[in-house]
Amino acid sequence: MNDAREVVVLRYGHRPGRDDRMTTHVGLTARALGADRVIFPDNAGQSAETVRDITGRFGGPFAVELRDDQKAIVREFDGVVVHLTMYGERVQDVETAVREAVGLDEPEAPEEASPPRDLLVVVGGEKVPWALYERADFNVGVTNQPHSEVAGLAVFLDRLFDGAELGREWADADRRVVPEATGKTVIDAGTETDSAGDDEAGDDRPGNDRASERRD
Amino acid sequence: MNDAREVVVLRYGHRPGRDDRMTTHVGLTARALGADRVIFPDNAGQSAETVRDITGRFGGPFAVELRDDQKAIVREFDGVVVHLTMYGERVQDVETAVREAVGLDEPEAPEEASPPRDLLVVVGGEKVPWALYERADFNVGVTNQPHSEVAGLAVFLDRLFDGAELGREWADADRRVVPEATGKTVIDAGTETDSAGDDEAGDDRPGNDRASERRD
Numbered sequence: 001m002n003d004a005r006e007v008v009v010l011r012y013g014h015r016p017g018r019d020d021r022m023t024t025h026v027g028l029t030a031r032a033l034g035a036d037r038v039i040f041p042d043n044a045g046q047s048a049e050t051v052r053d054i055t056g057r058f059g060g061p062f063a064v065e066l067r068d069d070q071k072a073i074v075r076e077f078d079g080v081v082v083h084l085t086m087y088g089e090r091v092q093d094v095e096t097a098v099r100e101a102v103g104l105d106e107p108e109a110p111e112e113a114s115p116p117r118d119l120l121v122v123v124g125g126e127k128v129p130w131a132l133y134e135r136a137d138f139n140v141g142v143t144n145q146p147h148s149e150v151a152g153l154a155v156f157l158d159r160l161f162d163g164a165e166l167g168r169e170w171a172d173a174d175r176r177v178v179p180e181a182t183g184k185t186v187i188d189a190g191t192e193t194d195s196a197g198d199d200e201a202g203d204d205r206p207g208n209d210r211a212s213e214r215r216d
Numbered sequence: 217m218n219d220a221r222e223v224v225v226l227r228y229g230h231r232p233g234r235d236d237r238m239t240t241h242v243g244l245t246a247r248a249l250g251a252d253r254v255i256f257p258d259n260a261g262q263s264a265e266t267v268r269d270i271t272g273r274f275g276g277p278f279a280v281e282l283r284d285d286q287k288a289i290v291r292e293f294d295g296v297v298v299h300l301t302m303y304g305e306r307v308q309d310v311e312t313a314v315r316e317a318v319g320l321d322e323p324e325a326p327e328e329a330s331p332p333r334d335l336l337v338v339v340g341g342e343k344v345p346w347a348l349y350e351r352a353d354f355n356v357g358v359t360n361q362p363h364s365e366v367a368g369l370a371v372f373l374d375r376l377f378d379g380a381e382l383g384r385e386w387a388d389a390d391r392r393v394v395p396e397a398t399g400k401t402v403i404d405a406g407t408e409t410d411s412a413g414d415d416e417a418g419d420d421r422p423g424n425d426r427a428s429e430r431r432d
Contacts, residue, residue: 022237025364032363033371054362087393087400092382133398142370143382144393146270147248148241151370154358155249158371166308166359177303177360182349184303 005079005102005116007035007160009153012070012124012132014044025150026123027051027064033157034165035121037063041070059170059189074135079118081136083128084152088139095159098138104160121156123149221295221318221332223251223376225369228286228340228348230260241366242339243267243280249373250381251337253279257286275386275405290351295334297352299344300368304355311375314354320376337372339365 009030014023023040024047030038031051040048048064055062067073074081080101099105103114122132133139142152157165170176173189225246230239239256240263246254247267256264264280271278283289290297296317315321319330338348349355358368373381386392389405 022241025238025366028361028363029367032359032361033367058361085400088395089397090382090395092379093395133400136398139396139398141393141395143248144395145244145248145274145386147244148366148370150241150364150366151245151249154364154367154370155374158374163308166306170361177357179304179306179309179357179360180355181305182352182355184301184349 005104006037006118007102007157008118008120009035009038010070010073010120010122011038011040011044012074012122012128014041014047016043016046020044020046022150023047024050026153028054029150029154030121030157031055031060031062033154034161034168035157036061037065039065039067039070039073042066042068057174058176059173061171071129071131074120074122074132077118077120079120080138081120081122082138082140082156083122083124083132083136084142084149084156085124085128085133085139086141086144086146087133088141088144090144091140091142091156091159094138094140098140099160099162101137104162119160121153123153221320222253222334223318223373224334224336225251225254226286226289226336226338227254227256227260228290228338228344230257230263232259232262236260236262238366239263240266242369244270245366245370246337246373247271247276247278249370250377250384251373252277253281255281255283255286255289258282258284273390274392275389277387287345287347290336290338290348293334293336295336296354297336297338298354298356298372299338299340299348299352300358300365300372301340301344301349301355302357302360302362303349304357304360306360307356307358307372307375310354310356314356315376315378317353320378335376337369339369 009026011023011026023044027038027040027047028051038051045066048066051064082098100114101117102119103116105114140156142155175186176189178185178187225242227239227242239260243254243256243263244267254267261282264282267280298314316330317333318335319332321330356372358371391402392405394401394403
């Protein structure tokens with residue numbers, strides 16, 4: 001989302017079939033909430049395809065990669081590594097330090113601003129190796145309760161960007177949802193004409209609800 | 217989380233098998249991020265059991281209900297209804313209005329504070345009826361992009377409570393995770409003694425990673 005630094009989400013581990021939907025949601029959440037790229041294990045091709053399809057239709061830039069060398073990605077990452085885990089430090093205690101480490105803070109004296117650094121956010125799937133805890137610059141818990149890696153990623157990104165990700169604009173989108181109090185309006189993003197008769201928002205009110213564009 | 221009002225999350229629609237994990241994550245996210253209760257469709261018994269199990273071990277209060285009358289729950293809810301949907305108004309534009317509607321705002325003049333009202337947060341699963349859009353006091357989009365209902369719920373709750381949910385304390389917990397920079401420590405919440413030899417955090421470093429207490 002930012003020109004000067006890249007925020008990358010790494011989904012660590014994936015069990016085909018069982019994890020398809022969670023991995024897809026990790027990727028879509030990374031895209032929607034301001035990350036620049038997601039890396040999936042190379043056995044998560046179906047999830048990658050879904051996230052690429054959504055990016056093609058709703059815009060980018062957002063990159064999806066399949067890689068088989070997750071340990072090496074973490075070990076060799078040239079930047080700050082955050083590992084989201086329920087055993088980590090409380091997000092409310094460390095978010096300022098994370099922002100400072102990647103140069104997202106806004107210090108009172110501009111000359112004290114840190115230079116931009118890339119950020120790798122690791123989201124565990126299957127069991128993660130202990131080496132990840134040790135390599136991470138920050139092990140971060142979005143609560144120290146068991147819940148959902150998708151929820152943890154979402155809250156972390158929203159706090160990292162301090163809400164700025166919600167105002168992001170999308171390039172090369174085919175379509176765009178128009179936010180409204182009561183309605184489901186999708187317009188053609190190329191011509192910005194209302195396309196409430198096309199396959200996206202067609203005969204859907206009432207009854208044929210297409211509120212979930214999610215794929216899984 | 218608040219004595220004076222109840223925040224209830226309703227998972228609308230559930231396809232057994234296919235949705236089990238997402239529904240479970242909706243419930244665990246609701247619990248971890250400050251809701252008081254979750255209502256699942258009555259065919260989501262497995263998810264209910266998992267969330268109750270986590271509540272039994274990690275604490276509450278948090279209630280899980282199975283109900284077959286979702287339309288009626290929404291229609292007859294005595295309080296404010298928020299429906300999370302990618303077609304809704306932007307969360308950053310309406311979050312203050314939602315907080316004011318339920319009395320969570322902190323006006324400059326205390327006498328202007330709204331009385332507490334209960335809040336129902338509806339999270340779509342399967343297709344939701346158009347009547348839900350009409351009944352909702354707020355249709356809210358956490359971005360107008362397709363991503364994840366779990367991510368949307370998480371960001372919405374974090375903003376609703378303005379982060380206060382992260383400091384919540386838990387009653388009647390068997391165990392408690394101690395947040396730390398590098399480690400996985402779980403203590404017995406009854407006696408507050410380190411139990412890093414029990415089944416929760418036992419022989420897990422390195423190698424036997426139990427960072428994911430998530431159930432699915």
